[in-house]
Amino acid sequence: MNAQFHFVQILTYILILAFGVTIGVIFSFYLKDCNFSLQFTQLSLSSFPRTPPLPPTTIEPEVYNETKTRTQIQTQTQTQTQTQIDTHVGLKEFLKPPHVVHDMDDEELLWRASMSAKIPDYPFDRVPKVAFMFLTRGPVFLAPLWEQFFKGHEGYYSIYVHSNPSYNASRPESPVFQARRIPSKEVEWGNVNMVEAERRLLANALLDISNQRFVLLSESCIPLFNFSTIYSYLMNSTQNYVMAFDDPSPVGRGRYSIQMLPEISLKQWRKGYQWFEMDRGLALDVVSDRKYFPVFQEYCRGSCYADEHYLPTYVSIKFWEGNSNRSLTWVDWSKGGPHPSKFLKSDITVKFLESLRNHKCKYNGDSTNACFLFARKFAPSTLSKLIKIAPMVMHF
Ligand SMILES: *[C@@H]1O[C@H](CO)[C@@H](O)[C@H](O)[C@H]1NC(C)=O
Ligand SMILES: *[C@@H]1O[C@H](CO)[C@@H](O)[C@H](O)[C@H]1NC(C)=O
Ligand SMILES: *[C@@H]1O[C@H](CO)[C@@H](O)[C@H](O)[C@H]1NC(C)=O
Ligand SMILES: *[C@@H]1O[C@H](CO)[C@@H](O)[C@H](O)[C@H]1NC(C)=O
Ligand SMILES: *[C@@H]1O[C@H](CO)[C@@H](O)[C@H](O)[C@H]1NC(C)=O
Numbered sequence: 001m002n003a004q005f006h007f008v009q010i011l012t013y014i015l016i017l018a019f020g021v022t023i024g025v026i027f028s029f030y031l032k033d034c035n036f037s038l039q040f041t042q043l044s045l046s047s048f049p050r051t052p053p054l055p056p057t058t059i060e061p062e063v064y065n066e067t068k069t070r071t072q073i074q075t076q077t078q079t080q081t082q083t084q085i086d087t088h089v090g091l092k093e094f095l096k097p098p099h100v101v102h103d104m105d106d107e108e109l110l111w112r113a114s115m116s117a118k119i120p121d122y123p124f125d126r127v128p129k130v131a132f133m134f135l136t137r138g139p140v141f142l143a144p145l146w147e148q149f150f151k152g153h154e155g156y157y158s159i160y161v162h163s164n165p166s167y168n169a170s171r172p173e174s175p176v177f178q179a180r181r182i183p184s185k186e187v188e189w190g191n192v193n194m195v196e197a198e199r200r201l202l203a204n205a206l207l208d209i210s211n212q213r214f215v216l217l218s219e220s221c222i223p224l225f226n227f228s229t230i231y232s233y234l235m236n237s238t239q240n241y242v243m244a245f246d247d248p249s250p251v252g253r254g255r256y257s258i259q260m261l262p263e264i265s266l267k268q269w270r271k272g273y274q275w276f277e278m279d280r281g282l283a284l285d286v287v288s289d290r291k292y293f294p295v296f297q298e299y300c301r302g303s304c305y306a307d308e309h310y311l312p313t314y315v316s317i318k319f320w321e322g323n324s325n326r327s328l329t330w331v332d333w334s335k336g337g338p339h340p341s342k343f344l345k346s347d348i349t350v351k352f353l354e355s356l357r358n359h360k361c362k363y364n365g366d367s368t369n370a371c372f373l374f375a376r377k378f379a380p381s382t383l384s385k386l387i388k389i390a391p392m393v394m395h396f
Contacts, residue, residue, distance in 0.1 A: 087123075087124040091123075095209050098207055100160070100179060100180055100181070101179070101182070101183065103183075104183075106196070106200065109200065109203045109204070110199065110287050110288075112203075112207065113202070113203035113204070113206040113207055113284075114206075114284060114287050114288040116284050126209070126210060127156065128210060128211075128212035128213070128235060129155070129156055129157055129158050129211050129212060130157050130158075130211070130212070130213045130215065130230070130231060130235075131157070131158045131159075131160060131205035131208070131214045131215070132157060132158070132160070132215055132217060133160045133161075133198075133201040133202070133214060133215065133216050133217065134159070134160065134161045134162070134163075134177075134217050134218065134219065135162050135187070135194075135197055135198065135216060135217070136162070136164075136218060137163065137164050137187075137219070138163060138164065138167045138219070139163075139167070139173070139219065140161065140173075140174075140219045141219055141380040141383070142219065142220070142378065142380070142382075142383055142386070143173070144174060144383060144387060145222060145223075145386050145387055145390065146174075146176065146177075146223070147174050147176055148387065148396055149223050149226070149227055149390075149396050150176050150227065151396075152227075153228070153231070156227070156231055157227075157231075158205065158208055158210075159176055159177060159180045160180055160182055160201050160204050160205050161177060161180050161181045161182065162181075162182055162187075162197050162200060163181060164184070164186065164187065165184050165186060166186075182200065182201065182204045183200075184197070184200070185197065185200070190303070190306075190307070191301075191306070192296055192300060192301060192306040192307075192310075194306065194307040195293070195306045195307050195310045195311075198216060198307070199287055199293075201216065202214060202283045202286055202287050203287045205283070206283055206284065206287060212235065212279065212280050213235065213237075213277065213278070213279055213280075214277065214278050214279075214280070214283045215234070215276075215277040215328070215374070216274070216275050216276050217275065217329075217374060218275070220342070220376045220377040220378050221275070221329065221374050221375065221376045221377075221378070222374065222375055222376070222378050222386060223373065223374055223394065223396075224330070224356055224357050224372055224373055224375055224394060225357065225370065225394060225395070226394060226395040226396040227396065229370075229395075230373050233363075233370065234277065234373075236364070237279075237363070237364060238322075238364050239322055239323065239324040240276075240277070240278040240279060240282050240315070240319070240322050240323045240324065241276060241277040241278070241323075241324050241326060241327055241328045242276045242277075242278060242282075242312060242323055242324075242325070242327075243272030243273050243276070243312060243325060243327040244270040244271070244272045244311075244313075244315060244316045244320075244323065244325045245270065245271060245312075245325065246270060246271070247271045251271075252269075252271045253269060255269075255271075255300070255304045255305065255309060256269045257299045257300070257304070259298075260295050260299050260300075263291060263292055263295045264292065264295060264317070268313060268316065268317050269309070269313055270309065270312035270313045270316045271308055271309055271312055272308065272311065272312035273308065273327050273329070273331060274307045274311075275327055275328075275329035275331070275374070275376070276311055276327070277327075277328045277329075277373075281322075282315070282319055282322070285318070285319065286311070286314070289314060292310070292313070292314045292317070293314070296309070324362070326361070327372075328372055328373045329372065329373075329374040329376060330356050330359075330372035330374070330375040330376070331375070331376050331377065340376070341377070342377045342378075342379055343377065343378050343379065343382060344379050344381055344382065345385055347382070348382050348385040348386060348389065349389075350389060350392060353389060353393045354393055356372060356375050357370065357372075357393070357394075359371035359372060
């Protein structure tokens with residue numbers, strides 16, 4: 001009896017011991033696990049701000065190195081591309097526009113530029129900028145006038161220059177135009193590659209999320225108003241300025257080709273001067289167009305002059321509702337011929353410039369006296385006189 005009682009007692013102790021050990025083992029495992037995951041979260045939290053999601057772009061400006069060192073170019077570029085976006089690290093890196101000189105080919109560039117956010121509101125303070133896109137042969141010879149125009153408005157504009165690749169700047173470019181040349185290709189007068197260059201300019205400008213309005217200019221263009229007037233005019237505008245009209249003559253409808261069917265019919269064919277101004281939404285659609293532009297590349301060659309027909313036709317087919325059908329750039333075609341009049345030093349007078357600033361027009365549905373914001377074509381010889389007259393007439 002006694003021995004049996006002892007045996008039961010010992011068995012009970014053993015069972016209690018085993019139970020205790022088991023609990024202890026399970027508990028210690030649980031604690032270890034907990035500790036481990038705690039350490040893990042701490043690690044990932046502390047390492048987050050130290051690893052930037054994207055490496056900084058270190059593309060060397062190869063072809064366009066002119067006489068500047070890389071650091072000079074970088075500091076120069078920063079003043080213009082600097083977006084006043086005060087936001088979190090993750091977003092800041094994502095929003096940083098790439099270097100103006102990059103190594104993307106056209107296909108890669110257009111693809112990247114065609115991206116847009118599906119949420120229309122920006123979750124940060126975005127100061128909208130005007131992208132001034134210069135399509136030139138060689139130097140922007142009226143640069144000192146533009147320099148005067150842009151002075152004091154840093155952060156509200158970006159400049160892009162597309163010039164002939166064979167042009168190598170012998171003179172140093174003026175400060176605001178320095179290091180603003182995008183990778184460019186050959187452009188011939190009247191050729192469809194002129195429109196390719198315009199799309200290349202738009203795509204480069206779209207890479208900066210702050211650019212809101214896009215204006216195409218040439219080296220012979222001048223501004224007719226001061227920066228603040230032009231900035232307000234564009235930012236407050238509810239319309240795009242792509243000139244478009246139906247011209248029944250041989251230099252209008254006569255340039256249409258029946259092979260453009262079924263994408264483009266004669267009824268849809270439009271004409272207009274090349275010098276456009278548009279908002280970000282339309283610019284995105286222009287660089288993303290893969291239906292109409294290939295038709296122009298194929299069937300609008302030679303004396304078809306794609307630069308006078310592609311945008312007017314494309315915009316009139318798909319986006320006519322937001323288009324004013326007029327250009328913001330004044331030009332004198334009154335003398336006839338294939339080229340508009342060119343103005344020389346002797347033509348530049350206060351009266352002449354005043355007259356360009358005063359035209360009746362519709363703006364956001366109301367009538368206005370400021371119809372044209374820019375004018376062309378001004379010869380290099382006009383520069384000194386323009387600079388002298390500008391403060392008096394144009395207020396800059
Ligand atoms: C780039 O600049 C260096 C000197 O800074 C010069 O030796 C070189 O020839 C330049 N390259 C081009 C393509 O202009
Ligand atoms: C560009 O530079 C090359 C070599 O320095 C020179 O032969 C050529 O004439 C230059 N082109 C222009 C348009 O200045
Ligand atoms: C800009 O020009 C307008 C007239 O077009 C003038 O009223 C305004 O004062 C000018 N602004 C500056 C900063 O000079
Ligand atoms: C738009 O116009 C209003 C006045 O009509 C003005 O107060 C505002 O500053 C303008 N916006 C810009 C961006 O200039
Ligand atoms: C622009 O032209 C189109 C025809 O292509 C027309 O439907 C539209 O009403 C015009 N817009 C304005 C503002 O005149």
